[in-house]
Amino acid sequence: MRNILEDIVINHVSDPAGLTPKDFKNELDVRWCAGCGGYSILSQVQRIMPTLGIPKEKITFVSGIGCSSRFPYYMDVYGFHSIHGRALAIASGLKIARPDLSVWIATGDGDCMSIGGNHFIHACRRNVDLNILMFNNEIYSLTKGQYSPLSRPGQKTKTSPMGVLDDPFNPAALALGSGATFVARGYDKDPKMLQYLFERAAQHKGIAFVEIYANCVIFNDGAFDNYTEKDKRAETTVWLEHGKPLIFGTNNDKGVILDGFTPRVVSLSDGKYSANDLIVHNEHDSTLAFILANMTYNEDVPRPIGVFQAIARPSYEEKVEWQINDAITKYGEGDLNALMRGDEYWEI
Amino acid sequence: MSKKVEYLEQVTIRFAGDSGDGMQLSGTQFSNTSGIVGNSVNTFPDYPSEIRAPEGTLYGVSAYQIQFGSKKVNTIGDKLDVLVAMNASSLKVNLPNVREGGIIIANTAGFGDKNLKLAKYDANPLEDGSLDKYRLFKINISDIVKEELADLKLSLKYTERTKNIFALGLTYWLFNRPTEPTAKWLGEKFGKKPEILEANLRALKAGYNYGLNSEEMTTQYDIKSANLEKGYYRNITGNEACALGLVAAANKAKLPLFLGSYPITPATEILHFISGYKKFGVKVLQAEDEIAGICSAIGAAYGGYLSSTTTSGPGLSLKVEAMGLAVILELPLVIIDVQRAGPSTGMPTKPEQGDLFMALYGRHGEAPIPVIAASSAADCFAMTIEAARLATKYMTPVILLTDGYLAQGTEPWRIPPIEELPDIKVEFATVKEEFAPYKRDAETLARMWAVPGTIGLEHRIGGLEKEDYTGLVSQDPKNHQKMVEIRAQKVQNIANDIPDAELMGEESGDLLVIGWGSSYGAIKTAYEKLTAEGKKLSYVHLKYLNPLPKNLGDIMSRFERIFVPEINLGQLQTVLQSTFIRPVIGYHKVQGLPFKAFEIEDQLNELLANKGGK
Ligand code: SF4
Numbered sequence: 035m036r037n038i039l040e041d042i043v044i045n046h047v048s049d050p051a052g053l054t055p056k057d058f059k060n061e062l063d064v065r066w067c068a069g070c071g072g073y074s075i076l077s078q079v080q081r082i083m084p085t086l087g088i089p090k091e092k093i094t095f096v097s098g099i100g101c102s103s104r105f106p107y108y109m110d111v112y113g114f115h116s117i118h119g120r121a122l123a124i125a126s127g128l129k130i131a132r133p134d135l136s137v138w139i140a141t142g143d144g145d146c147m148s149i150g151g152n153h154f155i156h157a158c159r160r161n162v163d164l165n166i167l168m169f170n171n172e173i174y175s176l177t178k179g180q181y182s183p184l185s186r187p188g189q190k191t192k193t194s195p196m197g198v199l200d201d202p203f204n205p206a207a208l209a210l211g212s213g214a215t216f217v218a219r220g221y222d223k224d225p226k227m228l229q230y231l232f233e234r235a236a237q238h239k240g241i242a243f244v245e246i247y248a249n250c251v252i253f254n255d256g257a258f259d260n261y262t263e264k265d266k267r268a269e270t271t272v273w274l275e276h277g278k279p280l281i282f283g284t285n286n287d288k289g290v291i292l293d294g295f296t297p298r299v300v301s302l303s304d305g306k307y308s309a310n311d312l313i314v315h316n317e318h319d320s321t322l323a324f325i326l327a328n329m330t331y332n333e334d335v336p337r338p339i340g341v342f343q344a345i346a347r348p349s350y351e352e353k354v355e356w357q358i359n360d361a362i363t364k365y366g367e368g369d370l371n372a373l374m375r376g377d378e379y380w381e382i
Numbered sequence: 383m384s385k386k387v388e389y390l391e392q393v394t395i396r397f398a399g400d401s402g403d404g405m406q407l408s409g410t411q412f413s414n415t416s417g418i419v420g421n422s423v424n425t426f427p428d429y430p431s432e433i434r435a436p437e438g439t440l441y442g443v444s445a446y447q448i449q450f451g452s453k454k455v456n457t458i459g460d461k462l463d464v465l466v467a468m469n470a471s472s473l474k475v476n477l478p479n480v481r482e483g484g485i486i487i488a489n490t491a492g493f494g495d496k497n498l499k500l501a502k503y504d505a506n507p508l509e510d511g512s513l514d515k516y517r518l519f520k521i522n523i524s525d526i527v528k529e530e531l532a533d534l535k536l537s538l539k540y541t542e543r544t545k546n547i548f549a550l551g552l553t554y555w556l557f558n559r560p561t562e563p564t565a566k567w568l569g570e571k572f573g574k575k576p577e578i579l580e581a582n583l584r585a586l587k588a589g590y591n592y593g594l595n596s597e598e599m600t601t602q603y604d605i606k607s608a609n610l611e612k613g614y615y616r617n618i619t620g621n622e623a624c625a626l627g628l629v630a631a632a633n634k635a636k637l638p639l640f641l642g643s644y645p646i647t648p649a650t651e652i653l654h655f656i657s658g659y660k661k662f663g664v665k666v667l668q669a670e671d672e673i674a675g676i677c678s679a680i681g682a683a684y685g686g687y688l689s690s691t692t693t694s695g696p697g698l699s700l701k702v703e704a705m706g707l708a709v710i711l712e713l714p715l716v717i718i719d720v721q722r723a724g725p726s727t728g729m730p731t732k733p734e735q736g737d738l739f740m741a742l743y744g745r746h747g748e749a750p751i752p753v754i755a756a757s758s759a760a761d762c763f764a765m766t767i768e769a770a771r772l773a774t775k776y777m778t779p780v781i782l783l784t785d786g787y788l789a790q791g792t793e794p795w796r797i798p799p800i801e802e803l804p805d806i807k808v809e810f811a812t813v814k815e816e817f818a819p820y821k822r823d824a825e826t827l828a829r830m831w832a833v834p835g836t837i838g839l840e841h842r843i844g845g846l847e848k849e850d851y852t853g854l855v856s857q858d859p860k861n862h863q864k865m866v867e868i869r870a871q872k873v874q875n876i877a878n879d880i881p882d883a884e885l886m887g888e889e890s891g892d893l894l895v896i897g898w899g900s901s902y903g904a905i906k907t908a909y910e911k912l913t914a915e916g917k918k919l920s921y922v923h924l925k926y927l928n929p930l931p932k933n934l935g936d937i938m939s940r941f942e943r944i945f946v947p948e949i950n951l952g953q954l955q956t957v958l959q960s961t962f963i964r965p966v967i968g969y970h971k972v973q974g975l976p977f978k979a980f981e982i983e984d985q986l987n988e989l990l991a992n993k994g995g996k
Binding site: 037038039042043044046047048089090091092094096099106107110111112113114115116117120123124125126127128129130131132134135152153155156354357358360361362364365366367368370371373374375376377378379380381382 | 414417418420563567570607610611612613614615616617618626629630633636637638640642659660661662663664665667669670671673674677678679680681682684685686687689703704707797798799800808809810812833834835836837838839840841842843844845846855
């Protein structure tokens with residue numbers, strides 16, 4: 035059956051050549067606080083958009099509720115600012131219905147991991163081709179400073195004056211455990227890195243989850259300084275690069291080895307270990323991805339940044355179409371009159 | 383042997399047995415065959431909510447009731463003319479509903495000591511004279527089928543399983559129905575298993591012949607075919623009618639169809655059916671929860687699909703916030719609520735009309751949603767299409783209320799050729815015209831439907847209040863009032879687009895009955911009976927609950943007394959009282975059961991007798 039959606043919308047495509055970052059900005063004033071990590075994320079997204087080769091009208095941003103979820107208003111593409119926690123459920127329906135669209139989700143640690151947690155794990159499991167940008171500021175910011183499921187134990191917030199009792203989720207491990215095929219982490223203070231991660235997410239077919247450390251200057255200022263400040267990050271983080279050993283340190287003099295299944299830091303300068311002894315990152319190795327993700331809250335090892343895992347698996351919306359095509363190949367296009375008559379009918 | 387044939391106008395029969403006895407199959411076959419011979423039919427399956435209730439117990443009884451007649455039957459019948467009881471428990475549970483002089487066909491093999499004990503009988507009711515008021519036929523069905531199938535290499539357990547087919551064959555003889563349709567159906571079902579097919583065919587024939595040759599069964603009954611409109615017919619449940627309605631609506635709107643849903647009794651079957659329609663290009667998501675069911679559907683609606691979500695009460699509760707989102711986004715969405723007895727988990731398999739308030743008012747803020755209701759199983763088809771028409775024309779979510787009774791009950795449905803159904807006109811916004819996200823049609827107030835992927839129409843929408851026309855986020859006090867009023871007016875405008883309420887009976891007078899939803903059958907039956915007796919009353923059955931039909935106030939003003947029977951504590955009664963500022967008499971049955979026609983009749987008789995005695 036011909037449908038007007040195909041005739042009027044899907045079959046008309048603009049030429050993405052010649053798009054510039056400016057084409058993705060609109061006239062609205064961005065209303066985040068000065069110094070908010072959101073700004074960097076926004077401008078890196080706007081910068082990479084023209085490089086993706088995707089017609090502008092095919093790009094849609096969906097969000098939930100929170101500071102981060104204002105994001106779609108600032109992009110001159112299709113935008114859908116929904117309700118708290120539900121962005122992924124809405125985006126899943128949209129992408130399943132419209133595989134021709136490039137669907138992005140802007141969400142936060144509260145929106146995605148708390149009220150939207152169920153939708154998150156199931157979107158990962160289904161491997162819907164969505165790009166999730168999760169702004170992690172380890173706090174509820176829009177409601178003015180309550181702890182989130184990613185806040186740290188002991189953290190003092192308005193609802194935890196004596197310190198947070200909960201243990202946080204480990205977002206990368208949660209995503210991996212839920213079956214996400216692409217899992218990465220970056221931070222606001224490194225624009226080039228974000229651009230790289232966003233491009234990788236866009237190219238990935240299937241669910242792409244990017245956790246972004248985004249500083250909230252008002253309610254949790256400096257939460258990630260230890261990992262993101264220029265003078266500290268070389269010692270406290272390790273960049274994951276496919277096929278490369280895990281080397282870090284201001285002088286590239288440290289590495290991470292696997293001691294059994296436990297990652298351990300070794301010195302590369304005392305002659306005992308060389309780069310050959312270190313963990314070599316492999317984005318296609320799910321077991322390794324788990325080990326790396328579990329380094330997150332381990333103070334004895336650097337915090338991994340970069341792509342934990344990128345594996346190929348058919349995406350959900352693609353499989354939905356395959357099944358429909360299979361059904362049509364096997365049984366022919368549906369005959370509605372026959373369907374309505376069913377197996378047992380009679381004539382009067 | 384010569385037998386007498388007696389003609390009847392309508393008959394109510396109930397097949398009852400243990401959950402494992404196949405009563406649902408006997409019932410559906412009997413009802414299909416009765417449809418095929420041209421009777422009007424109305425059915426309802428009644429089975430335990432436990433998946434495998436303990437064998438032989440009172441709460442393990444499964445039944446299927448059919449009323450069939452030579453003129454339109456609107457209910458499954460109040461009192462049973464015939465009860466087929468496969469065991470003691472099924473007799474015990476159903477006997478109170480058998481009319482005096484009614485026929486009881488009892489399988490004596492189901493009345494052993496163990497059965498009697500499970501049914502809490504002290505003595506065997508088949509032997510102690512307690513059934514003297516009825517015409518009792520005692521048949522050891524188990525023994526007969528065992529003998530008939532002795533030469534087939536089948537296990538005893540399997541042989542036993544043909545009891546229901548034997549019972550069916552016997553009722554076919556009793557009511558002079560052909561066995562061929564069932565034989566054909568068995569052939570299709572067991573074509574690949576010749577032994578089993580043979581066993582079932584023999585059981586069917588044995589049952590029929592038992593009646594033919596019985597010394598006791600001296601009378602055969604016949605019901606002439608009803609005077610039905612020409613066309614193709616089938617029996618259909620409300621749930622299947624909803625599923626077909628969605629596919630048909632998408633076809634007429636030239637839109638692809640999406641269903642986002644989560645399994646819940648008694649709505650799940652709609653999801654089952656639609657999941658089987660893949661070759662029609664339908665996309666279905668069995669979501670992780672009720673919220674994702676509706677949210678994914680909203681996503682698909684945003685993407686330009688005819689989109690729907692199906693649920694029952696507890697699921698509707700979970701969908702409430704997202705329904706408000708669909709209201710403010712002004713996106714089309716068909717929400718089907720198959721009501722069941724609540725609150726909370728309530729009685730999942732039992733019908734109720736308890737969700738009317740929730741459908742009308744159950745959202746935060748001013749969030750008007752059109753609400754319509756189907757009045758019979760077959761009507762679910764037309765009303766689903768109507769929900770889709772209103773949703774796409776007015777850019778709004780629409781709630782269609784059905785209930786467990788309509789969902790599982792069947793009636794013959796004249797299958798409309800798809801070409802006969804009117805088109806649903808849908809337009810997407812394109813750059814060819816001036817565009818703004820909340821630019822509205824002057825007449826309907828519907829906004830434009832601009833879907834992602836349309837070149838040049840990039841825009842943002844969301845749950846925040848927005849300025850009219852531009853759709854830009856706005857906290858302006860006056861704008862909010864304006865938007866609230868526009869959204870309310872838009873829904874009110876639908877009153878111009880729906881049929882007037884149809885008044886049956888006197889144009890004015892003393893008593894007007896107003897019903898809604900599945901109680902149509904019972905009220906209509908009672909109404910017809912009383913008017914045939916010359917009593918003066920009138921009847922309106924509402925299919926549109928928000929907005930109400932434009933002429934309803936006028937109709938109501940012409941009657942002294944208004945009577946509203948409902949399967950709740952008076953929800954429509956309250957709506958009518960507050961909308962039209964006048965007292966309305968309610969009748970409330972909240973037992974997880976549909977009305978019986980005589981219950982309405984009794985109420986009406988009482989009201990008519992106490993004229994003026996409000
Ligand atoms: S409150 Fe925090 S997260 Fe929100 S905009 Fe301000 S800085 Fe950003």
